Amino acid sequence: MDSEKKSMLKDALILFAITLAAGLLLGFVHDVTKEPIAEQKAKAKAEACRNVFADADSFEALAAEDGPTAYFMAGQDSNVDIDEVMRALDSSGQLLGYVITVTDHEGYGGDIQFSMGVTLDGTLNGISLLNIKETAGLGMKAKEPAFYGQYEGKQAEKFVVSKDGGDGEPIDALSGATITSRAVTDAVNAALGYYQSVFQ
Numbered sequence: 001m002d003s004e005k006k007s008m009l010k011d012a013l014i015l016f017a018i019t020l021a022a023g024l025l026l027g028f029v030h031d032v033t034k035e036p037i038a039e040q041k042a043k044a045k046a047e048a049c050r051n052v053f054a055d056a057d058s059f060e061a062l063a064a065e066d067g068p069t070a071y072f073m074a075g076q077d078s079n080v081d082i083d084e085v086m087r088a089l090d091s092s093g094q095l096l097g098y099v100i101t102v103t104d105h106e107g108y109g110g111d112i113q114f115s116m117g118v119t120l121d122g123t124l125n126g127i128s129l130l131n132i133k134e135t136a137g138l139g140m141k142a143k144e145p146a147f148y149g150q151y152e153g154k155q156a157e158k159f160v161v162s163k164d165g166g167d168g169e170p171i172d173a174l175s176g177a178t179i180t181s182r183a184v185t186d187a188v189n190a191a192l193g194y195y196q197s198v199f200q
Contacts, residue, residue, distance in 0.1 A: 044130060045115070049086060049099045052117030052126035056088035056096050079106045080190035088117065097125060100194060104187035108179040109133040112142070116151075116188065118195045123155040124188070139180035147174055147181075151188055157196070158189045 049059045062085040086099040097119040104112045112132050117125030127148040134140050141147055150171050151159060160168035161181050168189075173181035 045101070048101075048115040048128035048130055049088070049117075051128035052099055052115055053088040053096065054126075055090065057091040058089045059086040059099060060089060061086055062098070080104050080187050082191065082194050083113070085194075095120065098195060098199065100191040101130070102187045102191045103131075104183040104190075106179070106186065107132065107134060107183040108139050108177065109135060112180070112183050112187065114184075114187070116191055118192070121155060122192075122195065122200065123153065124151050124192070126152050127188070134177065134180045139174065139177040141174050141177065142180050142184055148184070156192075158192060159185050161185055 046059075049056070053059075081103045083101040083103055085101075088096045088099055090096055097117060099115050099117050101113065101115045110133050112129070112134070114127055114129040114132075116127045119125050129143050129148070132140065132142060134142060151169075154169050156169035158168040159171050160166045161173050161178065162170040163173055163178065164182070171181065171185055
């Protein structure tokens, strides 16, 4: 009986040591990679801002208290979050418009996140995808200008996927990826709705 207890105690100590070592190692890896990951995200965000507002010289984050709490479009579309809003400024500090980063949680493969530029007259200036994990050859085609270019340069209150009908600027769905097309369109509409309710 004593030998059994000793064996169990020994096993427990070994398991504890392994768990402790693994935890310490994970903590170390997290600390080492945290800064490069943050730098990469900041770089991607800056690049997205430039992609959707090439005329701007600088971008300034809008504080959450300047708009809906945490930028969340409560009561409008529970499947879409407004993640961040940046002011797009020219070299003299004049406001050109806004860069709105949005996440739709209804993509076929999960979240779809992108930044979009909106000029002061409400024209959608550009779209830059940040995170998308849709089906290769189908939903991933949302990253191609042939799809997202349909939204750009348009001054519309809302967009609709053509096959769904309804009022709004029509968008041709990606072949075999209607869910992805709807998710992007819903996110664009949520961002436009935010812009219209807060800035116009």
